[in-house]
Amino acid sequence: MLIGAGYDPTPTKYVCRMLELAEINEDDIVYDLGSGDGRILIAAARVYGARAVGIEADPSRFIYSWLNILVSGQVKRARVKFGNLFKKNISDATIVMLFLFRPTNNKLKSKLLRELKPGTRIVSYIWTFEGWEFAGCLPEDRMFLYVIK
Secondary structure, three states, X not given: OOXXXXXXXXXXXHHHHHHHHOOOOOOOEEEEEOOOOOHHHHHHHHHHXXXXXXXXXXXXHHHHHHHHHHHHOOXXXXXXXXXXXXXXXXXXOOEEEEOOOHHHXXXXXXXXXXXXXXXXXXXEEOOOOOOOXXXXXXXXHOEEEEEOX
16 A cells, blocks of 8 residues: 555665755754655764654565664664654654655645644655745755745
8 A cells, every 4th residue: 555655765866965955963853754765864864963763664665774774883873663654753853854746745734734843844855745835945956845834
């Protein structure tokens, strides 16, 4: 059952650009919804010193992500949770990373507004949120930054 999007990993060359757009630092808690193979989690932890949490509903990608985190040596700063991104609490996030579909983004809007604190940054790769204004963007890379008010 498809929950957020099919598996299409964020190209490696864009991972750090997305985190930089969010102005990540070591005090951040980064959530990657639909975290796939864990590449964003590992980069957030290894390159920027942030804590990172992935949510993945596909059992094989969950295990693969967990193994990638283990092999990367980032188990103290990064972890992945198995389950439905719509049912997991993300209220401690300071940054949320997304590469889903536009309908999924729009379905997520109420959850994000309900659970996230003002100032939380959301970076979406390729897909926008209907009715939300960008706080920043890299149009050539199709990356969009939003900030919860």
